[in-house]
Amino acid sequence: MPKRKRRPAPPTQAKRAQPTSGVWTKALFAALGAVLVKGADMLDNLDRLPNAVTSTAHHAYEWWAVDQAWSGGWTDEGCIDCPVPDVFITINLLVRNGIASGEVQTPPMIGKLPYPHLLIDGKKVDGTVTGIFYDYVGGRKTKFAAFTLAAHGNDRVITVIEDPLGIFPKQPGDLFKTGRYEEAVEAAPAPSK
Structure with a gap:
């Protein structure tokens, strides 16, 4: 072929x-x-x-x-017209997904507690953080006081609801922001659930 x-x-x-x-x-x-x-x-x-x-x-x-408007350092130290000028409060707060955590310090704690600060556990709902100041005593979470922290413009107003040891100021005080939330993120413990 x-x-x-x-x-x-x-x-x-x-x-x-x-x-x-x-x-x-x-x-x-x-x-x-x-x-x-x-x-x-x-x-x-x-x-x-x-x-x-x-x-x-x-x-x-x-x-x-992180709620940047609420997280950070807050204090009333240096307040000129505070109800009790020598008793101030300092809070490092971290608000993440509506859960508040951090630590609080005030001078009367030094004489009444063996440690210089208490931890914060709370929730933020509609412009108000409600929570407790606590620490672990004997391996158990022990509540020392209850509080509310409400927005008042750029400042925050703290009201201590329960305070059996009398270590916090009795009247509400305005808290002024002293630091950014990055500092509070590093200082605050992980939020409890």
Whole structure:
């Protein structure tokens, strides 16, 4: 049987241009050179990448979850018209997803408690934080006082509801913001559930 002749390609179809071996050779040597020169750095960066992504995601979540208007340092120290000028209160507060945590200090605590501060556990609902001042005594959570902290413009007004040891000021006082929430994030313990 006679051989069939191959038909030529129609003129409308363009032939694919085949890359020359020189381009591929140059690309291969460039990639090999980059790996040899910066290979350790490339592997080190690949090793750090998951931690960097996790850290960035954590910071973004903290920024979104932390109530920046409420979190931070608050005090009435330096108040000129305070009811009791020598008794002041200092609070480091962190409000995250409506849960308040932190610590509180006041000078009368020094004589009545063996530790210089109490912890805060509370909830923020509609512009008011309601909670307790507590610490762990004998491995158990012990409540020392109850309080409300309400917004009053840019300041906060604290009212101590229960205070059996008498270590907090009796009248409500205006608290002024003294620090950013980043400082309170580092100082405050993890919120209890």
